[in-house]
Amino acid sequence: xxxxxxxxxxxxxxxxxxxxxxxxxxxxxxxxxxxxxxxxxxxxxxxxxxxxxxxxxxxxxxxxxxxxxxxxxxxxxxxxxxxxxxxxxxxxxxxxxxxxxxxxxxxxxxxxxxxxxxxxxxxxxxxxxxxxxxxxxxxxxxxxxxxxxxxxxxxxxxxxxxxxxxxxxxxxxxxxxxxxxxxxxxxxxxxxxxxxxxxxxxxxxxxxxxxxxxxxxxxxxxxxxxxxxxxxxxxxxxxxxxxxxxxxxxxx
Ligand SMILES: NC(=O)c1ccc[n+]([C@@H]2O[C@H](COP(=O)([O-])OP(=O)(O)OC[C@H]3O[C@@H](n4cnc5c(N)ncnc54)[C@H](OP(=O)(O)O)[C@@H]3O)[C@@H](O)[C@H]2O)c1
Numbered sequence: 001x002x003x004x005x006x007x008x009x010x011x012x013x014x015x016x017x018x019x020x021x022x023x024x025x026x027x028x029x030x031x032x033x034x035x036x037x038x039x040x041x042x043x044x045x046x047x048x049x050x051x052x053x054x055x056x057x058x059x060x061x062x063x064x065x066x067x068x069x070x071x072x073x074x075x076x077x078x079x080x081x082x083x084x085x086x087x088x089x090x091x092x093x094x095x096x097x098x099x100x101x102x103x104x105x106x107x108x109x110x111x112x113x114x115x116x117x118x119x120x121x122x123x124x125x126x127x128x129x130x131x132x133x134x135x136x137x138x139x140x141x142x143x144x145x146x147x148x149x150x151x152x153x154x155x156x157x158x159x160x161x162x163x164x165x166x167x168x169x170x171x172x173x174x175x176x177x178x179x180x181x182x183x184x185x186x187x188x189x190x191x192x193x194x195x196x197x198x199x200x201x202x203x204x205x206x207x208x209x210x211x212x213x214x215x216x217x218x219x220x221x222x223x224x225x226x227x228x229x230x231x232x233x234x235x236x237x238x239x240x241x242x243x244x245x246x247x248x249x250x251x252x
Contacts, residue, residue, distance in 0.1 A: 007141065009034040010077055014059060014128055015085035017041035019202025020147065023224035024083055025052065038072060038079075041086075059086060059124040062131070069131040079135045081231070084128050084146040088120035089165055089204050102162040102208075114164045121168035126175045129192070133183055141189045143231055148172055148194035148242050155251045173242055173252060180240035191234045194242035196250055197223040218245070 011028055015021025016039030028034045029051045039045055040057040047054065057068050072079070093099040100113045125146045136142040151162060152169025173194050180192040199205055199212050200223045209217055218226075226245040233247060242250045 007033060007080070009081050010036050010079050011081040011083070012038045012040065012072070012079050012132060012135075013083050013085060014040045014057075014125075015083075015087070015147075016045040016047070016054065017043045018085060018087075019204065019220040020197055020200055020223055020227075021083070021085035022047070023220035024085060024228070027221070027224055027228060028081075036077070040068065059084075059128050060119050062127050065127050065131045069135060072135060077135070078137045079132065080137060080140065080142040082128075082132050082136070082142075082144040083231075084125045084144075086120070086124065087147060087204060088117055090207060102165050104161050106163065109163060117164040117168045118171065121165065122171040122175065125172060126179070129175070129179050133179070133187075133190075133192075136187060136190055138187060139189065142187070142191070143234060144190070144192045145195050145227075145231060146172060146176060147197055148176070150196045150244065150250055152194075153242070153250050153252060170252075176242070177240040177252075184236065184239055189236055191236050191239045193231075193234060193238060193240070194250075195227050195230065196242065196244040197227055198245040 011034065013021050013024050016025055022045055025037055025039050025047060028037050029049045036051050038053045038055060040055045042058050044054055044056055055068055057064055059065055089102055091097060091100045100116060103109055129144060133144060149169045150156060151166045152173050154170055176192055176194045183190055183192060198218045199216060200218045200220055202220055223245060230243050230247045244250055
């Protein structure tokens with residue numbers, strides 16, 4: 001479908017200011033067949049390029065997502081690549097938020113923090129899919145992916161812990177499957193997938209890199225390059241599934 005990304009690509013990348021999202025954008029704008037890239041985040045990226053448009057957007061605000069999609073539609077653009085590379089695993093305390101850490105034990109579960117994790121990792125990417133899938137062409141190949149995580153696999157869970165993050169990614173995988181089924185009824189050439197990027201050296205993983213074996217911590221550039229290869233090889237039969245950075249399917 002998007003084999004080797006050799007078809008003209010118009011892309012939207014959510015998480016433009018983040019480690020992996022930013023690396024996706026950098027690589028896409030250097031790719032000859034990519035015509036234009038829209039990048040979205042709350043804080044913005046430092047990127048400037050003739051093929052790149054920067055958008056400030058909080059994807060927990062559905063009205064703002066709807067408006068952003070409408071703006072692109074009004075410019076007469078369709079999108080054939082959508083990558084949602086946003087997420088929340090931990091945060092420092094601010095005037096607006098309490099501190100948040102992945103829970104090692106049930107005793108650490110807290111309703112407010114659970115809601116924030118589900119809002120960021122499950123609900124917000126789902127609302128992006130709801131509003132932006134209206135921008136994909138009906139009869140041409142397209143792909144939409146949300147970054148998930150191997151820890152969202154229920155069958156692969158042998159260690160427990162990280163309760164809310166794991167559950168939010170498992171729920172995201174279910175939303176990907178459901179949206180893939182529904183979208184596939186009208187868009188036969190569309191593929192909607194989850195992607196596990198590996199363990200990647202970004203702000204999200206920074207406090208948890210201590211136990212990562214040598215050579216297993218990817219740079220964001222490495223991970224984005226692997227994932228773009230995985231994306232390029234997908235076809236509509238893959239829709240609804242989750243793949244790791246090697247292209248291996250992760251079972252639910
Ligand atoms: N790094 C890893 O080892 C690893 C492993 C497995 C899975 N993943 C997954 O990969 C994805 C990307 O992670 P990363 O490592 O690149 O994280 P990151 O560097 O922390 O980037 C996260 C991005 O999400 C954006 N974001 C968060 N909430 C947002 C909101 N409400 N509205 C708009 N943008 C929002 C942030 O932008 P603003 O703050 O500017 O809005 C930022 O651009 C996540 O889904 C993560 O769970 C990462």
